[in-house]
Amino acid sequence: MQINKGRKAYDDINITPMLDLAYVLLVIFILMATASVQGIKVDLPKASAAQSLVQPKTIAITVTNDGQIFMDAFPVTLADLETRLRSAKASNPDVPIVLKGDQTAQYGKVTQVLDLCRQLDLNKVGLVTGKPASAS
Template sequence: MQVGGGRKAYDEINITPMLDLAYVLLVIFILMATASVQGIKVDLPKASSAKSLVQPKTIALTVSNDGQIYMDAFPVTIPDLETRLRNAKATDPEVPIVLKGDQTAQYGKIMEVLDLCRRLDLNKVGLVTGKQAAS
């Protein structure tokens, strides 16, 4: 007759609860990382591959099809935009900026915004595109 009641010692660790936690954290991370940047609705041009630059405290600059410039959904002029970007850079020198331009927007306005970012030494500028339809 066995004294231990037929129980054997555990020689492996059950990692199922730890994997469950890891999957939940992964889902939360994916949901938070894919949050969209607020701004004005524009018809974006398509790109075959696009890298996401959406991060917390990202500044969204939008050029509409009529050439109006928006900063986080508020209309601005180039001098006003320069002042606001200088203030944002003073707060965070590495502030990321995403630029959304309507595909029918005036190319010169988009270049003015990009040139302003370059003059202010804002290097983290990304261009937002839509996803290309599968062929």
């Protein structure tokens, strides 16, 4: 007498739910990674002949209107900025730096950041400006 006639043992694992979960996590990771790249919002001054200096591996330094300094969207002090710029220069001596200063920012803070770059012999420093208002 055979009881299990016609029944087959389950020897395969259904991975479809696991793949669905992996795809959802991948989409969430991509959305969160792209949302954090935008940086700090500042009101840029206008220039008539602005060129884009953003290159891969560019360090973005931002000075807000209240004098706070950010390096790649993270708040830093001048001492922290010096330490981080020294380590960046050690890995790449020609590291390009983009300095964004709010048009109402304290002029002294922007000058201190520029002086620090000069002291560290970082020569590829660019100032970011906005596009000029079109005259109609």
